[in-house]
Amino acid sequence: MVGACKPIETKFSAAVCVGIVLMCLSQVSTSLKPDDKLDGLQKLGHTLRKRSVGSETASDTEERSATSCPRGPTAGALAGVPGVPGVPGVPGVNGACGETGPTGATGAKGDMGVEGVPGQKGEAGLPGLDGLKGAKGEVGPPGENGDSGPTSIPLLASCDALKKAGFGVSGTYRIDPDGAGNGSEPFSVVCDMTSDLTVGYTTIHHDKEDGDVKGFEDRGSFIVNVTYDLGRGQVEAIKAVSSSCRQFIKYACIGSLFDGGYQYWISYDGQPMVNWGGVPTGTTGCACGVTATLPVSQLRFGDTGETGEKGVYTLGPLQCA
Numbered sequence: 001m002v003g004a005c006k007p008i009e010t011k012f013s014a015a016v017c018v019g020i021v022l023m024c025l026s027q028v029s030t031s032l033k034p035d036d037k038l039d040g041l042q043k044l045g046h047t048l049r050k051r052s053v054g055s056e057t058a059s060d061t062e063e064r065s066a067t068s069c070p071r072g073p074t075a076g077a078l079a080g081v082p083g084v085p086g087v088p089g090v091p092g093v094n095g096a097c098g099e100t101g102p103t104g105a106t107g108a109k110g111d112m113g114v115e116g117v118p119g120q121k122g123e124a125g126l127p128g129l130d131g132l133k134g135a136k137g138e139v140g141p142p143g144e145n146g147d148s149g150p151t152s153i154p155l156l157a158s159c160d161a162l163k164k165a166g167f168g169v170s171g172t173y174r175i176d177p178d179g180a181g182n183g184s185e186p187f188s189v190v191c192d193m194t195s196d197l198t199v200g201y202t203t204i205h206h207d208k209e210d211g212d213v214k215g216f217e218d219r220g221s222f223i224v225n226v227t228y229d230l231g232r233g234q235v236e237a238i239k240a241v242s243s244s245c246r247q248f249i250k251y252a253c254i255g256s257l258f259d260g261g262y263q264y265w266i267s268y269d270g271q272p273m274v275n276w277g278g279v280p281t282g283t284t285g286c287a288c289g290v291t292a293t294l295p296v297s298q299l300r301f302g303d304t305g306e307t308g309e310k311g312v313y314t315l316g317p318l319q320c321a
């Protein structure tokens with residue numbers, strides 16, 4: 001605010017000048033009492049004369065500087081009452097602004113602000129990693145004793161032999177048809193213990209139990225090769241200790257000739273067999289139920305090449321007892 005600053009010397013000088021003028025006016029009013037002034041002259045005459053000589057130069061100077069003041073007896077003015085103080089002069093003009101002061105000291109630390117509003121909830125984080133595998137648990141208490149079953153299954157020659165020995169549950173058993181320590185090693189077979197009351201059937205499955213026949217016209221041109229679960233040596237060993245074997249075979253056809261040599265099967269020894277049944281009434285089994293010819297090694301079909309001609313075959317497992 002430099003512009004607001006004014007030199008103060010001007011105001012001070014004006015105040016002193018006005019004060020001098022008013023003091024002179026008070027001397028005029030005091031001089032209106034001539035008796036007091038005359039008495040003063042008589043009492044102080046001698047002294048006044050002595051001083052007037054020595055101070056003549058000063059008196060002349062006073063007259064020139066205050067020409068507006070009425071001149072009275074010098075002795076009266078010296079004896080008069082002191083005048084009233086003059087009126088203060090007019091304030092002088094503001095002085096020039098001073099130089100910028102040094103930087104003040106750092107103020108004290110302010111109070112702590114108001115607590116802020118809580119922020120919004122953040123997004124869900126990524127799923128955590130899988131935990132570490134837990135430690136191995138303690139060993140549990142021992143279980144209760146089971147029922148007393150057959151302590152051991154005897155190694156017999158066939159399923160029928162096992163059935164006769166009291167094992168009536170169908171399932172997988174180990175047999176040794178040619179005897180322990182003789183011929184082939186023992187092997188596992190499926191035993192059918194329930195399809196007959198007294199007979200246990202050693203059952204040998206294969207890979208062609210059923211299928212469609214279509215698109216082959218010539219006699220026996222549709223060929224189905226049958227592969228059994230047991231090798232030929234094991235099959236022969238089973239047949240050797242069995243009194244008979246059976247295998248279910250069926251062919252259902254539409255628009256296709258069954259007779260005439262179009263459909264036949266190949267025996268285990270490679271002979272074409274056309275006897276699909278035709279057994280006399282009252283005879284169990286079929287004409288093909290001859291141990292020497294079973295099992296079926298191949299199926300042959302034909303007369304299914306024209307529109308509306310088709311067939312379905314079914315071939316069961318070999319069962320011997």
Ligand SMILES: [Ca+2]
Nearest residue numbers: 179182183184
């Ligand atoms: Ca053996």
